[in-house]
Amino acid sequence: MKNIIQIKTQNKNYSIVVEENSIIPFIKIEKKSKKKIFIIIDKKVKYILKKLEINKNINIIKINGSEKIKSINYYWKIISLLLKLKIDRSSTLIAIGGGTVGDLSSFVASTILRGIRFVLVPTTLLSQVDSSIGGKNGINTPNGKNLIGTFFQPDKVIIDPKVLYSLSKRELKSGYAEILKHSLINDKAFYKWLIKCHRNILDLDKKYITKAIVKSIRIKAKFVHLDEKETLINPSSRAMLNFGHTFGHALETMNNYNTTLTHGEAISIGMAFAAKISYKIKNITEFEYNKIVGHLKIIGLPHHDKRINSNKIYKLMQSDKKNTEEKINLVLLKKIGQAYFERGLDKERIKKLLN
Incomplete structure (x- = not known):
């Protein structure tokens, strides 16, 4: 059964889709647009990663999700890589992973080229019920958590409860x-x-x-x-x-x-x-x-x-x-x-x- 929740904000309205086995079909639809797709994915989401790697027309960036990636240095590393891969303003950035992957990717999407299309695919229970909703992102500093960031609403959120079976x-x-x-x-x-x-x-x-x-x-x-x-x-x-x-x-x-x-x-x-x-x-x-x-x-x-x-x-x-x-x-x-x-x-x- 598909549940669709509409999110309405001053800056953007978008939908959150909660449905089993919804991730790969969504990406196949995205590919039909013929525009560049970039995916930042947590290496731990192995079964999705395996299916994505078959696709030659998608730029995949694999990272290890943790609080350590929410840093200025890691942010700059991702920005530099995306620019090297010729990302443009018509591109879509898709984040697949937990809250830290989503936070970093959202901050990247909101700032690179002054903002590009962004889709969140949260794969942990915490990110599905919290960090994927509402557009907050951020990176950490020695002075505190999430002290650098933006409010940047995604264009869509895809939630598959079935991915939770792989969690501890x-x-x-x-x-x-x-x-x-x-x-x-x-x-x-x-x-x-x-x-x-x-x-x-x-x-x-x-x-x-x-x-x-x-x-x-x-x-x-x-x-x-x-x-x-x-x-x-x-x-x-x-x-x-x-x-x-x-x-x-x-x-x-x-x-x-x-x-x-x-x-x-x-x-x-x-x-x-x-x-x-x-x-x-x-x-x-x-x-x-x-x-x-x-x-x-x-x-x-x-x-x-x-x-x-x-x-x-x-x-x-x-x-x-x-x-x-x-x-x-x-x-x-x-x-x-x-x-x-x-x-x-x-x-x-x-x-x-x-x-």
């Missing part, structure tokens, strides 16, 4: 963290359904995983439609999607973007952190807080990290793009299913709330 349980759980986030910030009924059906989702039962993906996309699409470039400060703000991310991104930076924590695991710890503050300021009950943390434990996602250096973490949190001046702005829960923006938290207050 750890990667699936990492993606599940973002699905859980969407429920916590916007849909209590969806949260209750996840509590009940998480095993079916992580076992990749076709009916359940498709519903979880489509529902997550619809929630994120709603925020993107209302606030494409994160300019609002009300409950409709796209910033609500950053629940758990201020702390999570700081953790990733502290770990130098290595494999100690996946992105989803860092966000899981960040959500537990934000949920605890939400409980301490009496937005949610102790029972609700414990249920969130308990669910993370059941899934096998972390909710704390003993190695955290509070002074270093706070300094890194200050680099977050949502902050103003010296204080921290955090997305917290007003209640289960509704997030809001808490502004101006200082170091001492955060420490006090977490003790």
Whole structure:
């Protein structure tokens, strides 16, 4: 069954297609245009890569997806290669891989020749439900994650749930963290359904995983439609999607973007952190807080990290793009299913709330 979700923004409207076995047929249709096609693909997506390599008329760039590729040096390497291959403004760039491949490729597509046609084919659960929606891209710096980037909506997104069968349980759980986030910030009924059906989702039962993906996309699409470039400060703000991310991104930076924590695991710890503050300021009950943390434990996602250096973490949190001046702005829960923006938290207050 094909699910098509329409994304509407000020700059561009496009469709996200969720359908099994949809990737190769889509590329065959693209080839008929007779225009140059360039594909940046993660080497780990082997069965798609094997089918693509048969095609002589497609320029394929194979990379190893990880946070390490989200750097100025790697960005310049890809730009230089594409220019050497005579990419032009009528060309299409297709990114096939997880979130890091999509982030880098989107930044490349938005800047090379001042922007070219771009298609995203996310192949991890995390990228299917989160980073492929909404047009954000970015590369990392020693000062923080995604501090260089653009808002650049793709022309199309193709999602094949079947590619998830090649993922490890750890990667699936990492993606599940973002699905859980969407429920916590916007849909209590969806949260209750996840509590009940998480095993079916992580076992990749076709009916359940498709519903979880489509529902997550619809929630994120709603925020993107209302606030494409994160300019609002009300409950409709796209910033609500950053629940758990201020702390999570700081953790990733502290770990130098290595494999100690996946992105989803860092966000899981960040959500537990934000949920605890939400409980301490009496937005949610102790029972609700414990249920969130308990669910993370059941899934096998972390909710704390003993190695955290509070002074270093706070300094890194200050680099977050949502902050103003010296204080921290955090997305917290007003209640289960509704997030809001808490502004101006200082170091001492955060420490006090977490003790």
